[in-house]
Amino acid sequence: MLNITDLHVRIGNLKIIQGVSLRAEDGExxxxxxxxxxGKTTLMRAVxxxxxxxxxxxxxxxxxxxxxxxxxxxxxxxIQVPEGRRLFPLMSVRENLEIGAHNRxxxxxxxxxxxxxxxVFPDLKDISGQPAGDLxxxxxxxxxxGRGMMADxxxxxxxxxxxxxxxxxxxxxxxxxxxxxxxxxAVLIAEQNIADVLEIADRAYVMEQGLIRLSGxxxxxxxxxxxxxxxxxx
Amino acid sequence: MNIYVLQAFLxxxxxxxxxxxxxxxxxxxxxxxxxTNFAHGAMxxxxxxxxxxxxVGMGIGPYAALPLAMAMMFGLGFxxxxxxxxxxxxxxxxxxxxxxxxxxxxxxxxxxxxxxPNYRTLTVDAFQKAIHIGPLTVAPARLIMxxxxxxxxxxxxxxxxxxxxxxxxxxxxxxxxxxxxxxxHVKRIRAAAFGLGAVCTGIAGGLLTPVMSIYPTLGESFQxxxxxxxxxxxxxxxxxxxxxxxxxxxIESLSGYFLGGxxxxxxxxxxxxxxxxxxPTGIFGRGNRRES
Numbered sequence: 001m002l003n004i005t006d007l008h009v010r011i012g013n014l015k016i017i018q019g020v021s022l023r024a025e026d027g028e029x030x031x032x033x034x035x036x037x038x039g040k041t042t043l044m045r046a047v048x049x050x051x052x053x054x055x056x057x058x059x060x061x062x063x064x065x066x067x068x069x070x071x072x073x074x075x076x077x078x079i080q081v082p083e084g085r086r087l088f089p090l091m092s093v094r095e096n097l098e099i100g101a102h103n104r105x106x107x108x109x110x111x112x113x114x115x116x117x118x119x120v121f122p123d124l125k126d127i128s129g130q131p132a133g134d135l136x137x138x139x140x141x142x143x144x145x146g147r148g149m150m151a152d153x154x155x156x157x158x159x160x161x162x163x164x165x166x167x168x169x170x171x172x173x174x175x176x177x178x179x180x181x182x183x184x185x186a187v188l189i190a191e192q193n194i195a196d197v198l199e200i201a202d203r204a205y206v207m208e209q210g211l212i213r214l215s216g217x218x219x220x221x222x223x224x225x226x227x228x229x230x231x232x233x234x
Numbered sequence: 235m236n237i238y239v240l241q242a243f244l245x246x247x248x249x250x251x252x253x254x255x256x257x258x259x260x261x262x263x264x265x266x267x268x269x270t271n272f273a274h275g276a277m278x279x280x281x282x283x284x285x286x287x288x289x290v291g292m293g294i295g296p297y298a299a300l301p302l303a304m305a306m307m308f309g310l311g312f313x314x315x316x317x318x319x320x321x322x323x324x325x326x327x328x329x330x331x332x333x334x335x336x337x338x339x340x341x342x343x344x345x346x347x348x349x350x351p352n353y354r355t356l357t358v359d360a361f362q363k364a365i366h367i368g369p370l371t372v373a374p375a376r377l378i379m380x381x382x383x384x385x386x387x388x389x390x391x392x393x394x395x396x397x398x399x400x401x402x403x404x405x406x407x408x409x410x411x412x413x414x415x416x417x418x419h420v421k422r423i424r425a426a427a428f429g430l431g432a433v434c435t436g437i438a439g440g441l442l443t444p445v446m447s448i449y450p451t452l453g454e455s456f457q458x459x460x461x462x463x464x465x466x467x468x469x470x471x472x473x474x475x476x477x478x479x480x481x482x483x484x485i486e487s488l489s490g491y492f493l494g495g496x497x498x499x500x501x502x503x504x505x506x507x508x509x510x511x512x513x514p515t516g517i518f519g520r521g522n523r524r525e526s
Contacts, residue, residue: 050414071414071417074416074417085412086409086412086415087409088404088405089408090404098401099402099405099418102402103417147416151416
């Protein structure tokens with residue numbers, strides 16, 4: 001589904017991503033782990049057309065999408081729920097969700113998608129008229145994920161969806177990710193909440209300083225002494 | 235109330251409508267592009283001359299010339315954004331802002347070359363002969379001007395809040411990256427926003443052509459007023475810009491009546507400073523909700 005080969009990404013003069021290869025197959029949940037500043041966000045932004053790629057290749061469903069504009073990538077079905085959520089603060093929850101269905105593929109399914117989002121996040125239905133900027137962090141994250149679901153994703157990229165959320169909210173977010181996955185959408189998820197994400201992921205990558213240091217199945221990761229020591233404190 | 239005060243108030247409201255419309259364009263451009271368009275006054279003058287030239291050239295009335303002038307202004311604005319501003323969209327905001335200032339001087343000097351610095355007047359007796367409304371007198375052209383301003387403002391409201399393009403414009407203004415990640419063609423939206431801002435100046439300027447004599451640097455006096463109004467209205471706030479425009483128009487007119495014309499500018503900017511000291515986000519500003 002997604003195949004990243006030897007990707008290099010710069011921000012200004014800094015080489016942030018220095019040759020990353022990563023793949024996600026159809027129907028997989030792949031987790032990208034790593035500390036703050038390891039380059040996860042930069043990598044994901046670059047995949048969605050928001051970065052300065054200086055080398056390597058990004059393929060999506062067999063098509064080379066390196067250097068494509070964000071709009072075109074969205075149209076192809078690769079949707080990102082970005083770090084910081086990036087909602088439209090003055091618009092209602094409902095309108096935020098509707099904009100999710102802006103792309104041509106998603107437009108026809110808008111009504112069904114909205115029902116689907118409300119079934120996954122029933123809370124959103126009750127606050128659908130409220131401006132997104134007035135919501136709590138957890139509610140905003142639900143809107144952000146819901147907006148991503150509205151875009152009819154073939155693959156959903158989630159950048160640290162549980163950051164700053166309460167344990168209950170975090171649980172809700174992971175439940176939603178599982179539900180999205182059950183529907184057949186592939187998921188690439190960046191997380192620092194490693195214990196939780198490894199429970200739902202099929203495979204995982206660990207990033208350090210712009211490079212992939214470790215990769216394997218979720219089970220291998222959980223068993224790895226290095227992961228246990230560095231990230232799980234065991 | 236003194237009848238002259240009432241007359242000054244009416245004149246202020248009618249002129250304020252023009253300020254409001256032009257400021258609305260400035261506010262829209264700022265909302266989406268996050269830069270102050272210093273070519274706004276010059277674009278307004280372009281609008282005036284567009285109506286003048288079309289009207290004289292084709293022998294049609296100024297109001298019949300307005301739609302064509304609007305289309306021209308949209309094209310001009312769209313191109314200025316797409317070709318000039320957009321090509322330096324990675325530069326710091328103040329460089330983009332200086333670029334619009336450069337555009338202002340170029341537009342002004344083009345008008346000077348083509349039309350000379352002489353005053354031009356479009357005479358259409360039917361619209362300029364004052365009519366009486368009770369004890370007040372007003373030129374029909376000024377009433378038409380205000381009616382068109384109201385209609386256009388309502389039209390802009392519909393466009394921004396009831397159409398897909400409008401929704402994309404608001405989304406891009408509120409979170410550009412969020413908009414891009416949802417597949418909105420932000421580049422196109424930015425150009426369209428600048429084009430629509432230019433249409434506002436075109437209409438505002440065009441409506442003034444039958445009302446006053448025009449000359450190529452006339453827009454300069456509107457530039458700063460638009461800025462003040464847009465700030466008071468809360469940058470990006472449509473109705474805020476509208477009400478602030480009327481407010482400034484009335485202040486200008488009343489202070490001119492009571493204290494004389496030299497005072498009016500001082501009072502406008504004095505009021506501006508006072509209001510900002512009390513309400514830094516403007517009268518109708520929402521403040522910054524992005525932080526949440």
